[in-house]
Amino acid sequence: xxxxxxxxxxxxxxxxxxxxxxxxxxxxxxxxxxxxxxxxxxxxxxxxxxxxxxxxxxxxxxxxxxxxxxxxxxxxxxxxxxxxxxxxxxxxxxxxxxxxxxxxxxxxxxxxxxxxx
Amino acid sequence: xxxxxxxxxxxxxxxxxxxxxxxxxxxxxxxxxxxxxxxxxxxxxxxxxxxxxxxxxxxxxxxxxxxxxxxxxxxxxxxxxxxxxxxxxxxxxxxxxxxxxxxxxxxxxxx
Numbered sequence: 001x002x003x004x005x006x007x008x009x010x011x012x013x014x015x016x017x018x019x020x021x022x023x024x025x026x027x028x029x030x031x032x033x034x035x036x037x038x039x040x041x042x043x044x045x046x047x048x049x050x051x052x053x054x055x056x057x058x059x060x061x062x063x064x065x066x067x068x069x070x071x072x073x074x075x076x077x078x079x080x081x082x083x084x085x086x087x088x089x090x091x092x093x094x095x096x097x098x099x100x101x102x103x104x105x106x107x108x109x110x111x112x113x114x115x116x117x
Numbered sequence: 118x119x120x121x122x123x124x125x126x127x128x129x130x131x132x133x134x135x136x137x138x139x140x141x142x143x144x145x146x147x148x149x150x151x152x153x154x155x156x157x158x159x160x161x162x163x164x165x166x167x168x169x170x171x172x173x174x175x176x177x178x179x180x181x182x183x184x185x186x187x188x189x190x191x192x193x194x195x196x197x198x199x200x201x202x203x204x205x206x207x208x209x210x211x212x213x214x215x216x217x218x219x220x221x222x223x224x225x226x227x228x
Contacts, residue, residue, distance in 0.1 A: 004158070042119060042220040043159075043204065056215075090158065097215070102146035102208040103166065106216060108158040 002026055004109035006091050012115045015081060021112045023074040023091030030096040032074040033106065034066060037088040049074060050096055081116045088113050118142055120207045122219040129195050129226050137222045139205030140187040148181055148188040149206040149216060152199075159204060162190075192224070200226045 004025045013019050025032060034046040048056035049068040063085075065077040074091055092106040120141045127135050139148060147166050153159040163173075165181035165188055173179075176193045188207075192199055202221045208214060 043218040045215075045217075101214055103164060104214070104216070105149065105161055105164060106206075107161060108151075110158045 004091060004093055004107055006089075006109035006112050008112060009110065010113045010115075012117065013078070013081065014117050015083075017081075018077070018079040020078065021076040021089055021091075021114075023076075023109055025072055025074075025091075025093035025107075025109075027093055027107060029093040029107075030071050030099075031094045031104075032068060032071070033092040033094075034064075034074065034076050035090040035092065037090055037111070038086075043090070047076075048097075050098060055098075078114075081114075083116050086114055086116045118209070119217055120205055120219040122203075122205055122222050124222060125220070126223040127225070129224070131197055131226055131228050132194050135192045135195060135224060137190040137192075137203050137205075137224070138187060139189070139207070139219055140185075141207050141209060143186065143209040145181070145183065145186055145188075146208040146210055146214075148179070149208075150179055150188075150190055151204045151206065151218075152201045153204065153221075154201040195224075195226050197226050197228065200224055 007022045031050045036044045046060045047066045052068045067075040088111045090111045091109040094104045094106045097104040120139050123138045149164045150162040151159040179190045181188045202223045204218050204221045206216045206218045
């Protein structure tokens, strides 16, 4: 596997379910990101991790819970979601913005298309 | 603060040229350009760092005007494979090294 991978690619869940999204990066990067992409909206940054430490949480509801056990893996745990949470969830990784500064380039995974019924 | 892209959508015939603009209300450190095809991951195209800098990727090039706080992406002699949504991401001096994306420009190339 190369680059950034995400599983599952598609997920349908009810509002009472609990599920998790997984992201893995094979680029040797130290930072990982979760984004939400809804139709006709810009990419919304949700969480940022640098060296497994959460460095940003953009006012995301607590029904989304991230986990970063090491610099190669990132999870997004989902519970009691709402239909408006249906979207494409993208994971990205980068060298580390605190080190690379404005040249830090993010590389994206293919995303998980989430539908909440 | 989110950069503003224009136009929101472009429809071209194969072989025509297009320009996509990305403007910021704040002074820019860098501009990053991505292309996302339907159902796929955004793919990094290029990064621009200096005022007046220009870069190229295939027949796609970009410029960065530091004074105007904007960047433009130029697609020359467009090919069908150029279709997709183009995003600019900006890092501003006041933005604490944070990359913020524009709303995207949807480009459709017809044969």
